[in-house]
Amino acid sequence: MDELTTRVDGMLDDLCAELRRLTRIPSIAFPGYPPEPVTEAHDLVVDLLRDAGVRDIAALRLPDTSPVITGHIPPPHPDAPTVLLYGHYDVQPAGDEALWTTTPFEPTDVDGAIHGRGVADDKSNLIVHVGALRAFDGRPPVGIRIVFEGQEEYGSDFDDYPQAHPDEFACDAMVIADMGNIRPGTGTLTVALRGVVEVIVEVHTLEEARHSGNFGGAAPDALLVLLHALAALHDAKGDVAVPGLRREQWGGGGWSEEEFRRLAGIRDGMPLIGTGNLGSRLWSGPAITVTGLDAPSVERAASAVVPSARAKLNMRCHPAQDPAEAQRLLIEFLEGLRPFGVPLTVTQAGAPGSGFAAATDGVAYAAAHEALRTAWGEDLVHAAAGGSIPLVNSLAAAQPGAEILLFGAQDSMCNLHGPNERVLVSELRDAVVAEAAFFTAYAERFRRG
Ligand SMILES: [Zn+2]
Incomplete structure (x- = not known):
């Protein structure tokens, strides 16, 4: 693993440069915004994937939906598992620019972080996928299936697509990298969504x-x-x-009350409501x-x-x-x-949205535990997120046998969707190490059965 982290450290400057380049493109797939930047981001991501060894890259085109980038790397041998990698190349609008201390689409380095709209959500995680593939010179020990969406923030017809076309999403495990750690430095697997x-x-x-x-x-x-x-x-x-x-009582990890108060912006002297641990109020x-x-x-x-x-x-x-x-x-x-x-x-009002509860007792979870510990140390936590992600349910329905892992380079303090969005370079690096280590650990454990 030392060899792997050394490799990732050697690639980090290039990965950051590519992240800045991608962040400079205002790929906002909302009505009223120009479509050209979305196409430009799409094309840049395709180039990065091709360089990272991904083959048969194609665009899945659905009505009123930015193209979904697909591609694959065949498994190195017939018994190796296939991992689906998910991310999205569109971003939220910048919102009120007066609230930003930097210019949203001019990525700026501040104290070990890169600031910019979409730099964390979700362009950091696209770069994590690219970096993890590069760490193996495009020949990872697992098969790869790429699914990079281009209209996640606004929503699109793609949400229902996997369920209707399950064969196009065949895999043994998925890394849904539109996520990150509950706090910088604490390796986090998000195992539930309400x-x-x-x-x-x-x-x-x-x-x-x-x-x-x-x-x-x-x-x-x-x-x-x-x-x-x-x-x-x-x-x-x-x-x-x-x-x-x-x-239910939440059995995983989570924020301290003080962290939660800060994240939620609760005024001094205000009580929290409800009883039980925070996880059971927020997640279970x-x-x-x-x-x-x-x-x-x-x-x-x-x-x-x-x-x-x-x-x-x-x-x-x-x-x-x-x-x-x-x-x-x-x-x-x-x-x-x-x-x-x-x-x-x-x-x-509107259709009910299903939650998601991951099955965490499989081979991919065991491998992910090992990999996240390699990247972030022993304090690994299982957390949850309050929001629902319709696509996760659609992917789960398409591939009920696949294990679904949610982790990535974001963290709870990265201001996604708000002003001054940022990603920590240390988290980006560790997320690349985690994903690359996951490929190795998963291939090994899968082979052993
Ligand atoms: Zn996102």
Whole structure:
């Protein structure tokens, strides 16, 4: 392994230069942005892959979707496993440039990090894949299948594609590198993602607003009814009170409370809500957030009983709970409330999104544990992420026998999607070492069975 890390150290300057070159291209695949940079990033990534030994590189073209880059390296012998490598070459828009201390699409070196939009999410991880292949001069000990998306941030028709064309994604393991460590230097495998459900709750009580002096006290105030319903969603300690939602104690690693407070930007003196360890509140238990409320604004408030009100709820559910079931439980709970005897109308908003819970007892996980320890040391953790990634479920459905590994060069503090996005050069280097070491360890363990 010493030989491998020496090789990666020797390649690091070139990899950083290529990352800067790629980051300079504003490949934003959102409506209203020019398509040329997306094509330019695509072409540069194709060149990097070809140089790294990838063959039969092709573009999968779907309607209204930037081309998905595919390619492969055949396994060195028939008994070697194949690893699918995923990443995406599109980026988020820069957002408010006034909040940036550097220019978003001029990658800038600051204290051991490279700053720029998309430098972490997810261009760093494309470079990790390229670097891991280069470490073997394009002849890794495993077969490789490349799937690099070009419209991940905006969303596209590609999400449903793997499930419908499973043969094109045949592999033994996948490295979904759109991820990173819970903190710099702590090797992290993301083993779970919560599911997501959204509903709209509506209350209609009066034909129209009525004078609160003449009618308030007996006429049912729709906003008050809605607030009673919303208040019933959590118990006094802040845990979700909807019965039947799956909740388990989180057994993996995670942030300290202090790290979480800093990451979440919680004001001094504010308590956290809920009980149990942080992981069980953030990752292996349900969370309900009120994300929108339609009611008269304070500015325009009349002295009148409010006739109707509605709220949008976003619920995150246990990685292994069927989100349709979780949604049904939430809707039944709300419909059963009837504050003051007033019925609520509850409808689903959008399709439920499934969570993801990795099977972590296979050969690829054992190899990944070994590889991440090589790169980052003994403190390896299993963590989870709050958001769902639809493509992961589609890939899992396409290849139910493949082990899915989520790790990469990002870290929780890298400001992805926000201003001043950055990647640490040390994390980039260690992620290349981790992936290359994974190829070696996996080939070895796979051969032994
Ligand atoms: Zn991403």
